[in-house]
Amino acid sequence: MSGLAAAPVLSVSGLRKRYGDTPAVDGVSFAVGRREIVGLLGPNGAGKTTTINMILGVLEPSAGSIRVAGLDVATRRSKALERTSFAAVYAPLPGNLSLERNLRIFGLLYGVPDVRARVDDAIRRLDLDALRGRKCGVLSSGEQTRASLAKALVSDPDLLLLDEPTASLDPATARDIRVKIREFAAERGCGVLWTSHNMFEVQEICDRVLFLSHGRILLEGDPRALPAQHGKASLEELFIAVAREPLSLEQGAAP
Amino acid sequence: MKPSRVYAIVLRQFWLIRGSFARVFPLFAWAAIDIILWGFISRYLGVFTAAGIDFVPIFLGAVLFWDFFIRVMQGVTMAFFEDVWSRNFLNLFATPLSVSEYVTGLVLSSVGTSAIGLAVMILLATAAFGLPFAAYGLMAVPFLLILFVFGVSLGIFACAMVLRLGPAAEWFVWPIPALISPFAGVFYPIATLPAWMQGVAYALPPAYVFEGLRAVVAGGTVPAGALARGGILAAAGLLLACGFFARTYRHTVRTGLLARYTAESVS
Numbered sequence: 466m467s468g469l470a471a472a473p474v475l476s477v478s479g480l481r482k483r484y485g486d487t488p489a490v491d492g493v494s495f496a497v498g499r500r501e502i503v504g505l506l507g508p509n510g511a512g513k514t515t516t517i518n519m520i521l522g523v524l525e526p527s528a529g530s531i532r533v534a535g536l537d538v539a540t541r542r543s544k545a546l547e548r549t550s551f552a553a554v555y556a557p558l559p560g561n562l563s564l565e566r567n568l569r570i571f572g573l574l575y576g577v578p579d580v581r582a583r584v585d586d587a588i589r590r591l592d593l594d595a596l597r598g599r600k601c602g603v604l605s606s607g608e609q610t611r612a613s614l615a616k617a618l619v620s621d622p623d624l625l626l627l628d629e630p631t632a633s634l635d636p637a638t639a640r641d642i643r644v645k646i647r648e649f650a651a652e653r654g655c656g657v658l659w660t661s662h663n664m665f666e667v668q669e670i671c672d673r674v675l676f677l678s679h680g681r682i683l684l685e686g687d688p689r690a691l692p693a694q695h696g697k698a699s700l701e702e703l704f705i706a707v708a709r710e711p712l713s714l715e716q717g718a719a720p
Numbered sequence: 721m722k723p724s725r726v727y728a729i730v731l732r733q734f735w736l737i738r739g740s741f742a743r744v745f746p747l748f749a750w751a752a753i754d755i756i757l758w759g760f761i762s763r764y765l766g767v768f769t770a771a772g773i774d775f776v777p778i779f780l781g782a783v784l785f786w787d788f789f790i791r792v793m794q795g796v797t798m799a800f801f802e803d804v805w806s807r808n809f810l811n812l813f814a815t816p817l818s819v820s821e822y823v824t825g826l827v828l829s830s831v832g833t834s835a836i837g838l839a840v841m842i843l844l845a846t847a848a849f850g851l852p853f854a855a856y857g858l859m860a861v862p863f864l865l866i867l868f869v870f871g872v873s874l875g876i877f878a879c880a881m882v883l884r885l886g887p888a889a890e891w892f893v894w895p896i897p898a899l900i901s902p903f904a905g906v907f908y909p910i911a912t913l914p915a916w917m918q919g920v921a922y923a924l925p926p927a928y929v930f931e932g933l934r935a936v937v938a939g940g941t942v943p944a945g946a947l948a949r950g951g952i953l954a955a956a957g958l959l960l961a962c963g964f965f966a967r968t969y970r971h972t973v974r975t976g977l978l979a980r981y982t983a984e985s986v987s
Contacts, residue, residue: 484976518979521814525974543816551814559806566735573728574815616811 472535473498474548474623474656475520480529482515482680489515491680492529497624497656502647504667504688505660507677508708513660516677517553517626520658522546534623547576552617553628557609560602564593564612567601568619575620587615590645606633614642618649625650625657631666639663643670664688664700674700676707683707721824725817729825730832733799737833743798747833748840751787755841758783759849777937779907780851782930784841786906789867789926790897791837795830796875797882797893804887809981819969823962826879827872834868859936863929866950870925873957874900880965883972886981905930925954 473496482490490512497503505513518524520531522542531538536545558567568587572580588597591611596604601612610633617625627646631639647670650657661667667674668688676684684691684707688700697703737743762775769775803809812822845851856863878893885892903917904926910918921927928950932942972978 482976514979515976518976523810523813523973523979524976525970543818546814546816549814553810556810556814557807558811559803559808561740561802561806562732562735566732570728570732571811571815573724573731574812574817576722576724576816 471499474534475658476530476532477516477520478530478532480516480519480531481527482512482519482524483527488680490519490526493677493680493682494529495675495682495685497658499623499654499656500650501673502650502657502659502671504671504674505658505677506662506667506674506704506707508704511677512680513677514553514628515680517551517628517658517660520624520626521549521551547620548623549626550575550617550620550622550624551626551628552610552613552630554606554610554613554630554632555628556613558601558612558616560600563598563600564588564604564615565597567612568615571616572619577620583619583621587619590618590649591615592641607635607638610634611638611642614646621653623655625655627657627659629660629662631661631663639666646670662704664704668700676704678707721818721821722816725815725821726825726828729799729817729822730828733802733825733829734832736802747791747836751791751837751841752844754783754787755780755844756848759845759851762849776849776851777855778934780845780849781853781856781937782906782933784838784845784851784853785863785867785929785933786897786901786904786926787841788834788838788864789871791834792830792868792871793875793878793897795833796826796872797878798833799826799829800875800879800882801890804882804890804981807981809978813973813978819966820962823876823879823965826875830872830875834871838864856933856936859932859942862947862951863933866925866929866947866954869951869954869958873954873961876958876961876965880961880968883965884968884977900924900926903927909934922949923953925950925957928953 475497477496478494480490480493481488493512493516505516507513515524519526520538522538522545533545534548536548538545558564562570565584565588568584569580572583577583588594591614593611593615596608601609604612610630614630617627631642634642643666646657649655659671671688673686674688674691675682684695686694692698692700692703695703697706758780759776762779765775766773803812842853846853853860874896878896881892882889903921903924905921910921910927910931913921928946932947935942
């Protein structure tokens with residue numbers, strides 16, 4: 466399924482980031498449509514988090530442009546970020562405030578109109594009712610991940626950036642979260658950019674995947690069809706090939 | 721600038737402080753200890769001097785104003801450190817929050833915390849040592865205002881320094897008031913200092929405040945020009961500090977330091 470027929474909610478064009486002579490992201494272009502979940506895959510150091518950081522406006526690109534709902538992140542940062550939210554295991558909510566208070570703070574920062582109602586909705590959606598008064602620092606890692614996801618949903622974003630959102634969750638909770646995110650995206654017309662190293666998860670949740678290696682997109686397509694197109698038995702095998710032999714995939718296309 | 725975002729920064733500080741004895745206590749404890757210490761020193765000095773000289777408004781008053789300046793500066797930096805300690809920068813700056821909204825939130829938090837410190841100091845100095853705070857008259861307002869603006873400036877400058885150098889640079893921040901105090905003339909006239917130190921002193925707004933304070937206590941008047949110079953210097957310092965913070969923030973975004981703040985450098 467692709468929402469790209471309409472205007473994409475995220476449009477990335479010619480994105481580059483160099484640290485000295487080292488390219489971290491090297492001319493990446495892609496789009497994410499409304500109600501579309503796009504997987505950003507690749508080995509460690511491929512440039513996934515760097516790309517997400519640039520979309521979030523916390524890292525300045527060396528070149529290229531990023532538009533969220535048509536708004537240029539470089540020139541209309543605040544407006545673009547009102548439409549964007551993210552969750553990542555490396556960015557937990559501050560541990561010294563309760564979950565509910567943290568969510569209210571972030572609701573205010575995102576300019577959410579009815580903060581209390583939106584906080585209640587996010588808490589309910591992620592089954593966090595019993596934890597709403599608990600300080601985030603005392604939550605288990607799985608609960609912290611769900612708390613972070615609640616923060617991402619509280620602003621009712623057009624674009625959701627999820628950097629390994631199920632990394633610390635047990636399989637049952639991870640499945641629940643995938644269902645909830647899928648429901649949220651469909652219900653609110655939100656586009657999702659999802660990174661994961663769990664290829665089973667990617668096949669289950671993503672409408673489309675982008676394989677990133679050495680800062681460049683090597684492959685793009687339907688995660689269920691892509692392995693066969695490249696002579697691999699599974700998405701995991703394809704992932705390993707991207708990680709170990711990126712040149713063969715870049716040059717050779719399908720065997 | 722959106723008030724709701726500034727409010728979010730202030731509200732977070734309020735919730736953090738309200739729920740924590742470790743945060744409430746320092747708002748007034750160290751200032752109160754200074755008042756008690758200098759209250760007794762002032763009384764003791766009075767024993768050795770001719771009748772009619774009251775050291776309480778001279779020394780204790782000076783300590784009160786100086787501690788207010790320190791509370792203001794630390795009010796800004798402590799609010800900032802809360803985000804350093806809880807590794808909150810990525811979450812915060814991935815929201816629509818702008819640098820000016822964030823800094824305004826820090827400053828407003830400091831207004832609240834420094835006002836508590838000031839109230840406790842005035843209460844204690846008046847009740848325990850008979851400090852005639854009203855004797856400063858209306859001049860207390862510009863004195864406090866200049867010190868407030870300068871305290872905010874130094875607080876913002878210190879935050880920018882920690883943002884640029886990483887969490888460990890916190891230790892550069894605490895001694896800043898002590899480094900300035902010899903030049904500020906808190907306890908002695910600026911004329912006491914050697915020429916080069918006088919040059920530095922007159923480049924700092926507190927020097928004008930404490931010279932003025934002594935003039936008021938001595939029954940004289942404060943030259944309006946000197947007070948205006950202090951005010952202009954404080955305002956200039958604020959503009960420079962805000963510019964430095966904005967520039968530092970842009971640097972951290974350009975180099976990737978903001979996204980990897982705990983690494984302290986990107987090299």
